[in-house]
Amino acid sequence: MTTTLNAGQWRGVDLGTRTVSYTERDAIIYALAVGAQATELDLVFEERLRVLPTFALTLAQWAPDELGLRGAFDMKTALHGSQELKVLAPMPRNGEITLKASVGEVWDKGAAAVFEVVVESEYFVATWSLFAPGYGGFGGERGPSKPAAPVGEPTVTTELVTSANQTALYRLLGDKHHIHIDPEAAAHIGQPRPIMHGLCTLAASTLPIARELGVHPADLVELSGRFAAPVFPGQSLPIRGWQTDRAVDFELGDAISGARVKFAG
Numbered sequence: 667m668t669t670t671l672n673a674g675q676w677r678g679v680d681l682g683t684r685t686v687s688y689t690e691r692d693a694i695i696y697a698l699a700v701g702a703q704a705t706e707l708d709l710v711f712e713e714r715l716r717v718l719p720t721f722a723l724t725l726a727q728w729a730p731d732e733l734g735l736r737g738a739f740d741m742k743t744a745l746h747g748s749q750e751l752k753v754l755a756p757m758p759r760n761g762e763i764t765l766k767a768s769v770g771e772v773w774d775k776g777a778a779a780v781f782e783v784v785v786e787s788e789y790f791v792a793t794w795s796l797f798a799p800g801y802g803g804f805g806g807e808r809g810p811s812k813p814a815a816p817v818g819e820p821t822v823t824t825e826l827v828t829s830a831n832q833t834a835l836y837r838l839l840g841d842k843h844h845i846h847i848d849p850e851a852a853a854h855i856g857q858p859r860p861i862m863h864g865l866c867t868l869a870a871s872t873l874p875i876a877r878e879l880g881v882h883p884a885d886l887v888e889l890s891g892r893f894a895a896p897v898f899p900g901q902s903l904p905i906r907g908w909q910t911d912r913a914v915d916f917e918l919g920d921a922i923s924g925a926r927v928k929f930a931g
């Protein structure tokens with residue numbers, strides 16, 4: 667461990683403000699990386715482009731990375747545990763966004779610490795939860811427990827089909843952690859081969875759900891979910907959802923639990 671602070675002392679630390687820029691090309695590559703089809707012109711054609719709100723999360727990847735770089739946890743063993751996104755306004759097709767990041771709560775799970783990183787902008791507020799084995803035991807609060815399993819039969823059933831090349835494409839948007847591309851780095855966290863980015867899997871799940879509901883995926887206004895088990899590129903997983911109006915509580919196989927997506931309208 668490279669830090670002199672215990673995990674709990676990172677609570678509330680300011681991680682800085684950055685202005686990031688992107689083009690239509692970035693937003694289209696992102697849409698393809700989370701499973702948009704060539705026929706979904708609103709997602710892949712500059713002239714009709716609507717930016718997927720989850721694209722914002724790739725622009726903010728520097729924030730959880732900044733906490734790791736400052737030495738709060740070992741970036742080679744920490745995993746993305748869960749994510750929340752609240753959309754405040756639609757993203758422009760291109761331009762600049764200013765993002766302000768800070769550490770939220772730090773939960774003490776005994777064998778691990780869970781660090782929350784909160785990113786705020788005029789377009790969205792997002793919270794990353796990073797699961798850091800070996801950093802618990804600092805005498806902090808345990809925080810939220812596992813989400814309750816949904817009750818009753820699902821009202822939305824569909825499937826997430828991932829492709830063998832998906833992480834190789836998704837990483838070009840900014841999350842270049844080696845566990846998603848390098849078998850040696852994956853082996854270091856006990857995985858037989860590179861694993862999907864949690865944010866790619868979570869965002870990709872919202873496209874088949876939107877198709878089932880007959881809504882536009884760019885109308886997403888809320889998204890959250892816990893990464894319960896790794897997903898491998900090329901895997902297909904069932905989505906089981908429970909719909910209330912334009913919101914769906916869902917789980918993705920055994921990989922994402924306690925998830926929720928809500929669309930405007």
Ligand SMILES: C/C=C/C(=O)SCCNC(=O)CCNC(=O)[C@H](O)C(C)(C)COP(=O)(O)OP(=O)(O)OC[C@H]1O[C@@H](n2cnc3c(N)ncnc32)[C@H](O)[C@@H]1OP(=O)(O)O
Nearest residue numbers: 745746747748775797808811812862863864893894895896
């Ligand atoms: C930089 C990396 C970027 C990435 O994108 S990585 C890819 C996406 N992420 C993943 O693939 C992670 C998949 N999830 C897992 O492999 C496992 O899931 C974990 C290793 C994260 C945890 O599993 P285990 O060590 O067996 O933990 P437990 O015994 O189930 O729970 C211990 C406490 O930790 C809380 N917890 C478990 N999982 C998570 C999570 N994903 N996010 C936040 N908290 C978590 C529980 O609730 C519980 O605490 P309570 O006893 O208080 O209930």
